[in-house]
Amino acid sequence: NAGVMQNPRHLVRRRGQEARLRCSPMKGHSHVYWYRQLPEEGLKFMVYLQKENIIDESGMPKERFSAEFPKEGPSILRIQQVVRGDSAAYFCASSATSGGAGDTQYFGPGTRLTVL
Amino acid sequence: AQSVTQPDIHITVSEGASLELRCNYSYGATPYLFWYVQSPGQGLQLLLKYFSGDTLVQGIKGFEAEFKRSQSSFNLRKPSVHWSDAAEYFCAVVANNNDMRFGAGTRLTVKP
Numbered sequence: 772n773a774g775v776m777q778n779p780r781h782l783v784r785r786r787g788q789e790a791r792l793r794c795s796p797m798k799g800h801s802h803v804y805w806y807r808q809l810p811e812e813g814l815k816f817m818v819y820l821q822k823e824n825i826i827d828e829s830g831m832p833k834e835r836f837s838a839e840f841p842k843e844g845p846s847i848l849r850i851q852q853v854v855r856g857d858s859a860a861y862f863c864a865s866s867a868t869s870g871g872a873g874d875t876q877y878f879g880p881g882t883r884l885t886v887l
Numbered sequence: 888a889q890s891v892t893q894p895d896i897h898i899t900v901s902e903g904a905s906l907e908l909r910c911n912y913s914y915g916a917t918p919y920l921f922w923y924v925q926s927p928g929q930g931l932q933l934l935l936k937y938f939s940g941d942t943l944v945q946g947i948k949g950f951e952a953e954f955k956r957s958q959s960s961f962n963l964r965k966p967s968v969h970w971s972d973a974a975e976y977f978c979a980v981v982a983n984n985n986d987m988r989f990g991a992g993t994r995l996t997v998k999p
């Protein structure tokens with residue numbers, strides 16, 4: 772029973788390029804969350820999605836960042852025109868279909884983005 | 888809005904000694920509380936969680952945590968620390984829409 776999968780594990784981009792981070796939730800989970808962890812800091816919530824819907828994007832920067840969770844395939848976190856400040860670890864988590872507050876979130880191993 | 892405070896940035900204990908990591912939360916209603924552990928370069932692993940009921944919660948790897956409403960705390964404890972427990976520990980609280988808020992983390996160093 773595979774856990775939450777994220778790829779790539781490491782991603783290097785030059786300033787101005789686009790970064791695409793992928794997350795496949797645990798089997799049977801239809802709720803996905805993205806978090807960002809800056810060096811020496813805790814995780815900060817970015818966005819919460821269900822299949823084909825963005826439920827809460829209150830933690831997403833207003834520009835350059837977008838997320839989707841299509842009917843088929845993984846969830847994608849997309850960062851356009853990356854800047855050095857985007858360098859961080861990006862974690863995805865998933866939870867079971869009930870989606871009630873307090874459902875345990877299971878985390879993937881993260882994607883470490885480095886912007887040169 | 889809910890928030891989580893972990894007062895200790897870094898703690899060092901000797902192997903075999905007891906451990907307590909502090910966590911305080913701010914939330915108007917009954918909170919859902921979690922402790923996660925993160926080893927270097929890895930994702931987060933759930934240690935334990937509190938939703939309701941018994942305020943003393945048992946987790947994996949010999950950890951436990953106690954929910955104290957009067958102190959707004961959810962401290963993590965372990966009676967005897969092992970060298971493999973060295974890691975970063977995060978306390979988290981969940982509010983609406985599964986918006987999980989994390990503390991800044993406590994880094995645990997274990998001395999031989």
